[in-house]
Amino acid sequence: MDRLKGRRAVVTGGANGIGRAIAVAFAREGCEVFFTALADAEAAQATLAELREHGVRADFALLDGADPDGAGKLMAAAVAALGTPDVLVNNAATMTRTAFLDLTPEEYERVMAVNLRFPFFATQAFAARLRAEGAPGSVINISSVSAFKAVSKMAHYQSSKAGLSMLTRSAAYELAPYGIRVNTISPGLTATKANSPQWRDDPALWHERGKDIPLGRPGRPEDYAGAAVFLASDESSWMTGADLILDGGDAAV
Template sequence: MNGRLRGKRALITGASSGIGRAIAEAFITEGADVFITARTDEAAAREVLEFAARQGQRASLTLMEATSVCIEALFDEAHAAIGPIDVLVNNPAFITRTPFLELSNDEYEQTLAVNLRFPFFATQRFAKNCIARGQGGSVINISSVSAFRAVSRLSAYQASKAALSMLTRSCAVELAPHGVRVNTISPGLTATGGNASQWRDAPAIWQERKKHIPLQRAGIPSDMAGAAILLASDDSSWMTGADLVIDGGHSAI
């Protein structure tokens, strides 16, 4: 790595595993200090802190529920731990595979609270802090190809991700005069803890899904890390409102 994020400080949510962890470790390797959040798996999150220590970077963590956290307090805690935040990675995720006709109000509300409400207000707080400092910043929203490719049993999740993708574009336009860039990464079929019931427990289903991917494999969390580095770095200083689709070519067909 070549230190493209040297001197930057990032707040990365949902970073104890999967895509969030891959991004956190990639940022650390590129020279960033990180403040990460996790919902319950403190042991796994602390492995990220240990990785940072070995790389000579600062890192800190807090456990939080995206549905109930005080966002202002979260940013205050991050600032106290590593300094003012330059990069925000909105990666909290909740998914339910309940059929549309059976989806409960509670499932719907939790999906929207985690996947849309939290990124909305985290981005708002981040932008206010950047403006107060008189400096720009980068927001990276982790969406999904589910934002524009419909499948059954994912109605609330897909609606929330579609809304998140539009939130990116809206914020990109409104925050551009302040130097705050807002972009999206939309992963395709990716093996994470959230879908282990498929790739680990139902390999036949997983193999069938992979047949439709031109690059002939599912993604892994680290496949998203390079795009996140780009969006966090000054190399993307003229990018905002973009959606980087990383899906092995699936959306091309």
């Protein structure tokens, strides 16, 4: 415990799912947390209350990652709430399922804006502030095994995640001289709000999708929290540009 005591983290998309699990794990380790939510103020308030139960400062803002000025607004709000952050978790994402030949430019642009452009410029704003202060930091990008494993009706989403994974490597290389590390967590099949119609409304389909995973089940949001704490802490101080694939062993077979 207290591995992140005295640190400040920004977690985008922190009101639900993987983002919330990471935010709570950070707070449990003594980290102050600022998080964003798209529009679910009720879920955001519930997450905020849980974070504060751990005795840390916490706050949130409603923010759409598709906003062209979103990265600047994110950093300004985070600094106003907690001060300069030490950790940035780029978790906010959007996903739709549309056949490649039916995909519209509007749908493509929104997915790319939220999943790639927003974390790109959020990372830039975060790193620029740390460089100006001569402080180290850690960026954690939440990508997906979809970045390298094709499935149908997901070309736009998979392209955005592949870009995010490459952003990790590029930014890690350029930001290393400033002591800013950048790493990826790539989740496998996981029960989240985005795919809730499957695991809530069609549990038989969900079981069918997960039965061939070597560890015997799909992931849960909490399965990624420990890795995020590790990447945010000094325990990973010589680690940058890496991709932690957490998928129950699915990529191994």
